[in-house]
Amino acid sequence: MTARETPPHEAAARYWDAHHDKSRDPSYWMAHPLCRAAINRRVTGSEGEWPLDWLRRVHVAEPFARGVSWGCGTGAFERSAIRAGIAAAIDGFDVSESSLAEARGAAEREGLPQLRYAIGNFDAPRLPERTYDVVFFHQSLHHVSRLERLFEAVSAALIAGGALYADEYVGPSRNRWTAQRIASAQAVLDRLPARAKIPRRIALPVEQHDPSEAARSGEVAAFLREFFEPLAWRPYGGQLASLVFPYLRPPWLASEAGDGTVREILDREESELRQDPAATHYLVAYGRLKPTSAARNLRLRLRRLARL
Numbered sequence: 001m002t003a004r005e006t007p008p009h010e011a012a013a014r015y016w017d018a019h020h021d022k023s024r025d026p027s028y029w030m031a032h033p034l035c036r037a038a039i040n041r042r043v044t045g046s047e048g049e050w051p052l053d054w055l056r057r058v059h060v061a062e063p064f065a066r067g068v069s070w071g072c073g074t075g076a077f078e079r080s081a082i083r084a085g086i087a088a089a090i091d092g093f094d095v096s097e098s099s100l101a102e103a104r105g106a107a108e109r110e111g112l113p114q115l116r117y118a119i120g121n122f123d124a125p126r127l128p129e130r131t132y133d134v135v136f137f138h139q140s141l142h143h144v145s146r147l148e149r150l151f152e153a154v155s156a157a158l159i160a161g162g163a164l165y166a167d168e169y170v171g172p173s174r175n176r177w178t179a180q181r182i183a184s185a186q187a188v189l190d191r192l193p194a195r196a197k198i199p200r201r202i203a204l205p206v207e208q209h210d211p212s213e214a215a216r217s218g219e220v221a222a223f224l225r226e227f228f229e230p231l232a233w234r235p236y237g238g239q240l241a242s243l244v245f246p247y248l249r250p251p252w253l254a255s256e257a258g259d260g261t262v263r264e265i266l267d268r269e270e271s272e273l274r275q276d277p278a279a280t281h282y283l284v285a286y287g288r289l290k291p292t293s294a295a296r297n298l299r300l301r302l303r304r305l306a307r308l
């Protein structure tokens with residue numbers, strides 16, 4: 001890195017300071033009612049039950065005493081987790097000061113003093129050891145370039161047998177996207193009438209202004225399985241919908257024809273997931289921390305050396 005280059009975590013912080021409301025974009029595929037119903041069903045078995053409610057009902061008989069959330073953004077997840085009775089208190093960390101300011105303000109307005117927020121760099125995490133009962137990752141792990149370091153820190157910060165809940169993008173890493181990977185989505189778009197879409201070819205879905213986007217997303221699932229014993233593993237698709245939706249016109253999406261196309265996309269996703277669950281771009285996982293092993297530590301050291 002030259003003296004003029006900006007460290008990746010600082011560039012990511014600047015991006016998210018300027019775009020901290022991005023998750024509320026109504027054109028985001030997960031915001032569409034049919035997509036949300038499909039996600040809920042794929043994760044929980046019911047279109048009307050959200051993943052956090054399912055987590056509480058199935059896996060959390062009593063609230064965790066203290067949780068930690070990495071990549072908390074504006075704090076919507078943590079507020080929902082507290083309201084759902086998932087945890088009694090949560091410490092949230094994020095790289096964006098603007099996002100944290102909004103998170104703190106919302107927690108104060110909603111009377112949730114059990115939420116605490118602080119700056120945290122994913123690639124150089126600092127956490128107290130044996131402090132937390134559960135760690136949460138909500139669409140944040142795919143922004144981490146040093147997964148070995150983060151998972152080591154999180155493992156040390158959890159009590160023995162501590163839990164993990166992740167709702168993550170696990171699709172191709174930013175340097176793994178090719179025209180072939182978007183061919184199926186482009187074919188769906190090509191079949192639609194002109195009034196339905198923005199007339200452009202689907203671009204490789206990599207945010208150039210955020211160097212952390214999909215840094216090593218294609219490796220996230222493997223890290224989850226290496227460090228945690230999965231008790232629930234719920235692929236929920238997005239491999240077509242997330243690519244096509246940015247090119248659909250909102251008025252057409254709200255029409256009967258739009259509904260029909262969305263249903264076709266979701267049906268096709270489910271067919272692909274039945275044939276190969278690893279085709280998913282998104283995943284909900286819940287598990288318990290595995291005991292540390294010498295073999296795993298050796299693998300991590302070798303991975304780090306390979307990336308130097």
